[in-house]
Amino acid sequence: MAWFEDIELGTEVELGAHTFTAEDIKRFAARFDPQPFHLDEEAAKETHFGGLVASGWHTAAVWMKLMIAFRDNHAETEGKPAPDGRPMPRGGPSPGFLDLKWIKPVRAGDTINFRSTTVEKVDLRSRPYLGIVRNLNEGFNQDGELVFSFIGQGLIERREPFVPPED
Amino acid sequence: MIYWEDLAVGWSVTTPEKTVSREEIIDFAEEYDPQPFHLDEEAAKKSILGGLCASGWHIGSIAMRMVHDSFHVDAAALGSPGIAEMRWQKPLYVGDTVFITAEVTGTRESQSRPDMGITNWHWTMTNQRGQTVMTCDTVLLMGRRDTGAS
Numbered sequence: 001m002a003w004f005e006d007i008e009l010g011t012e013v014e015l016g017a018h019t020f021t022a023e024d025i026k027r028f029a030a031r032f033d034p035q036p037f038h039l040d041e042e043a044a045k046e047t048h049f050g051g052l053v054a055s056g057w058h059t060a061a062v063w064m065k066l067m068i069a070f071r072d073n074h075a076e077t078e079g080k081p082a083p084d085g086r087p088m089p090r091g092g093p094s095p096g097f098l099d100l101k102w103i104k105p106v107r108a109g110d111t112i113n114f115r116s117t118t119v120e121k122v123d124l125r126s127r128p129y130l131g132i133v134r135n136l137n138e139g140f141n142q143d144g145e146l147v148f149s150f151i152g153q154g155l156i157e158r159r160e161p162f163v164p165p166e167d
Numbered sequence: 168m169i170y171w172e173d174l175a176v177g178w179s180v181t182t183p184e185k186t187v188s189r190e191e192i193i194d195f196a197e198e199y200d201p202q203p204f205h206l207d208e209e210a211a212k213k214s215i216l217g218g219l220c221a222s223g224w225h226i227g228s229i230a231m232r233m234v235h236d237s238f239h240v241d242a243a244a245l246g247s248p249g250i251a252e253m254r255w256q257k258p259l260y261v262g263d264t265v266f267i268t269a270e271v272t273g274t275r276e277s278q279s280r281p282d283m284g285i286t287n288w289h290w291t292m293t294n295q296r297g298q299t300v301m302t303c304d305t306v307l308l309m310g311r312r313d314t315g316a317s
Contacts, residue, residue, distance in 0.1 A: 032228040035239060037246070048245060056247060057228040061199040064224050068201055093204070093216055094223055096254040102247060150250075155215075 001071065001089045002079060003159040004131040007118060013074075015066040015114040020054050022108035028058040041108075053105035059112070059148050060100070063137060066114050067152075082159045089157040095132070100150035104141070112139045112147060119151070128161035169242040170312035171274070171284025179270035182237040187221060187229065189261045195225040220258035226301050227253060230292055233267050243310030245283060253303035257294065264295040272304070282314040 022041065029038035033055035036043035044052040071091055079088055106112060120134035133156050139148035196205035200222035203210035211219040221229070238244075259265065273287030286309055292301040 032232045033235060034232075035235065035244065035246075053246075055228075055231070057224065057231050061195075061224045061228065064222065065199045091202070093214075094255060096223070096252060096256075097250075098252050099249070100251075100253070101249040 001075070001091045001156065003082070003089060004121065004133065004156040005159050006079065007121065007133055007156065009118050009121065012115060012117040013070065015063070015070045015116055017111050017113045018062045018066060019111040020058070020062070020106055020108065022052055025052055025054045025058065025108055028061070029055050032057055049105055052108045054107075054110075056102040056148075059102070059106050059139065060150070062112070063114050063139065063148070067116065067137075080159065086157070092130070092155040092157065094153050095155065097153060098134075098151040102148060104145055104147040106139075106141070106147055110147075111142045113141075114139050116152070123162050123164070125162070125164050127155075128163075129158055130155045131158055131162065132156075169238070171243070171286065171309040172312050174271050174274055174286055174309070176271055176273060179268055180234070180238045182233040182267045182269075184264050184266045185229070185233055186262065186264045187259060189219065192219060192221045192225065192259075192261060195228070196222055200224060216258045218258070218260050220260045223253075223255045223301075226255065226259050226292065227303070229259075229265075230267055230290060230301065230303075233265075234269050234290065237267075238269060243312075245308040245310055247305060247307050249306060251304040251306075253301065253305075255301055257298045257300045259292075259294070259300050263300075265292050265300060267292050277308070280308075282311060283308050284311050285309075 026039055037047045037049045037053055038055045041052045115138055117136045119136045122132040124130055133154050135152045137150055137152050141147050193206055204214040204216045205222050208219045267290055269288050269290045271286055272289050275285050277283040277285050286307045288305050290303045291299055294300050
């Protein structure tokens, strides 16, 4: 990953696509979300969804899987080094996410394309060697409909410590 | 069956405790979040998280299952349109024992779906040290007793 300082707002990346099979939907649901519309085709037909749909947590977990794969395939090895010799950031933990929306059902057989756009960078007075980067993440189905979105947050290392502007 | 009409602000449910194993943390991470601090003890110790711990999405999924088994299983739950915010406040380490309290923070009729009601919830996951691991503010659509939706 790039240093916090080098991340540009508005950068948009395609994370790739994932097809949700009925088998995968039911396997995830059996572990984490065994509601009838996630677990069983026949029972799902009787619900307001009218058929088997993926758990929203399954959709989110698949986003994470594609994000990690993207990161691993685009690891930044070049870049201006830190003056104190720290290695390039590898991506850090997240304090959580904002504004997650399950907009339309993800149905068995749907292929979801995910993309991520950098929308905000936040300086931290409390942690001068870290900043928060916020990304708008979106999932579109094979008909181009937006089905899933959220604002992700990552703690990203800075090349040089943040110096707050003088008040 | 618990319907939308049965809930009011302040209504809450507390789940039984669950202990999270090394195997389930690694199993989830291998499939969905293969970062070193979710996969490897030595790498995790050297990371900012300080030890092998669950993916945040695993925490959310575990929470879903715990609340499901204590609430959804007996409720006219019709799915969620989203989560306003989820905060991963402390790592969920191997062997930690957690429980969840889910409290109703809002309830209203659905304008677009008269057979449904909308409920807002605040979930808190607490570990055996009394620390808050995760909180979130989420929404659940529910069937109404008077319209017989389920």
